Amino acid sequence: MPERLRGFRDFYPEDQEIRREIFDTMRDECRKFGFREVDGPSIESVDLYAHKSGEEIMAQMFNFMDKGGREVTLVPEFTPTLARMVASRKDLIKPLKWYTLAKFWRYEEPQSGRFREFYQLNADILGSDSLHADVEVLNLAGSIMKSLGLGSKVKLKISSRSLLEDIIKYLNIEKKDTLYYLLDRWVKINEKDKENLIGELGISKEKLESIITGKIINELKSSNLDRLMKIMDEFNEYGTIKIELDLKIVRGLAYYTSTVFEIWDLEEKMRAIMGGGRYDNIISQMNGDYTPAVGFGMGDAVVENLLKREGLWYEKDKRRVFISIADDKGRKYSYYVSKMFRENGIITDVNVTERNLGKQIEYAAKMGFKYSIILGEREFSNKNVSIRDLITGEQWSMSLEEAINKLKNS
RNA sequence: GCCGGGAUGGGGUAGCGGUGUAUCCUUGGGGACUGUGGAUCCCCGGACCCGGGUUCAAAUCCCGGUCCCGGCCCCA
Numbered sequence: 213m214p215e216r217l218r219g220f221r222d223f224y225p226e227d228q229e230i231r232r233e234i235f236d237t238m239r240d241e242c243r244k245f246g247f248r249e250v251d252g253p254s255i256e257s258v259d260l261y262a263h264k265s266g267e268e269i270m271a272q273m274f275n276f277m278d279k280g281g282r283e284v285t286l287v288p289e290f291t292p293t294l295a296r297m298v299a300s301r302k303d304l305i306k307p308l309k310w311y312t313l314a315k316f317w318r319y320e321e322p323q324s325g326r327f328r329e330f331y332q333l334n335a336d337i338l339g340s341d342s343l344h345a346d347v348e349v350l351n352l353a354g355s356i357m358k359s360l361g362l363g364s365k366v367k368l369k370i371s372s373r374s375l376l377e378d379i380i381k382y383l384n385i386e387k388k389d390t391l392y393y394l395l396d397r398w399v400k401i402n403e404k405d406k407e408n409l410i411g412e413l414g415i416s417k418e419k420l421e422s423i424i425t426g427k428i429i430n431e432l433k434s435s436n437l438d439r440l441m442k443i444m445d446e447f448n449e450y451g452t453i454k455i456e457l458d459l460k461i462v463r464g465l466a467y468y469t470s471t472v473f474e475i476w477d478l479e480e481k482m483r484a485i486m487g488g489g490r491y492d493n494i495i496s497q498m499n500g501d502y503t504p505a506v507g508f509g510m511g512d513a514v515v516e517n518l519l520k521r522e523g524l525w526y527e528k529d530k531r532r533v534f535i536s537i538a539d540d541k542g543r544k545y546s547y548y549v550s551k552m553f554r555e556n557g558i559i560t561d562v563n564v565t566e567r568n569l570g571k572q573i574e575y576a577a578k579m580g581f582k583y584s585i586i587l588g589e590r591e592f593s594n595k596n597v598s599i600r601d602l603i604t605g606e607q608w609s610m611s612l613e614e615a616i617n618k619l620k621n622s
Numbered sequence: 623g624c625c626g627g628g629a630u631g632g633g634g635u636a637g638c639g640g641u642g643u644a645u646c647c648u649u650g651g652g653g654a655c656u657g658u659g660g661a662u663c664c665c666c667g668g669a670c671c672c673g674g675g676u677u678c679a680a681a682u683c684c685c686g687g688u689c690c691c692g693g694c695c696c697c698a
Contacts (some may be wrong), residue, residue, distance in 0.1 A: 213689080214690065215671090216689085218688085218689065225683065233661095261667035261698095271623075271696090272696065272697080272698085288698055290698085291698075316698080318696095318697085318698075319694075320697080321623080321624090321693095321694090321695090321696095322690090322691090323691080323692060323694095324691085324692065324693090327696085332698085338628095378674090400694095420652095434680085463697085463698090464696075464697050464698075483697090484679090484697090487697090487698080491623095509698070511698095531664095536657095536658080538656090539656085539657080542657090568655075568656060568657085569656085569657050569658055570655060570657085570658060570659070570660095571655090572658085573658050573659050574658090574659050574660065575659095576659085577659050577660055578659085578660060578680045584658085584659095586657075586658070588657060589657095590657080598657090600658075600659095601661095602659075604660080607658080
């Protein structure tokens, strides 16, 4: 049997129905916040990602040569596409609030919460440098968590690249990259490596720890700090999920300019559920007008892991009605009955086998249908339907109209 | 790209050099039952990841690969 490609997933109905519902929830929340849906290509030229140049990046893209000799890649993230879309349309009225839920690809080793193909929701506000845009984006993320039932299971961790710059100046740190690395890795690396890296920075362990704990902000005067505190205040004003300052949030992307944030499960056992921040420069870097922007990406894999852990991942089979057919007259009649049901919004399955009636009802019961409609010569000549409750075993005869009413309200 | 641990019917498993037509449960198909159920009984289908090697003999031991789970790197 041919095998599925490494890191790719099949989605069978029992899972796909849940995924569909989760995605619908995400889209609904975006729309409620006034975001409009966009989409982009699945393949882009690798040049689009040149701002993150380096062989490491190439190694992690799903890139290949197309038949015209172009170096292309399956899109690894949405933001560069978004920036291109915005940069090439000068007529767009700002600010823009856009979202997309699409597939993305990364050529990496699969592991928990990470695949080579994944879905990601992106929501961005473009054309406002106000902190209120940051707040709005964060409120959307918080609302999505809440409506997924994860409101009390997660927290938002927030920091600011520009605030970190202020701290770097304040402490006279020259090796900025080392500090970023150290903050990002803090919970992962061992004591020895920590000592060495702190030594490289040329600051005391106490100072570094005051960054880790966030206490350093008490001895600092900075407009970037004020801005961040204001964002946190306003986020709490709206009130969806917990928020905390965490200067360890760095994020790898080169294009973030100030606010950066992530959502984590409370115990921080998993990967970040969502990540994002403010990126004010990439659109102008693509020769567009200066367009400050803030947004986030939320992958499907970690959300799925968390929902499963919290027992919120359960079947969503919406089918309730199965039409069983007793004879040829019943078969003919079933086309009319099923059509009437469906036109009235009742999800209706119908027997498509030559099985005898007993087998049909057995099938319907096994599949978890609540009702079986039985149609045969009797029903046809009486102009009614027989309806059997497969859970209680009760059975009634009623007119088609009565049946439609009963099924619509059940 | 690197490092662990795995892989036996659709799912879950037993077997860990010979006793084998590979165990058990479950699932699937059919029948007993031509207008009524998941029970019961009967029948049927379905697996040792792939390729080399060791051996008289390999599901079992060895090597390589593939895939899965997890970790590193990286994180968009």
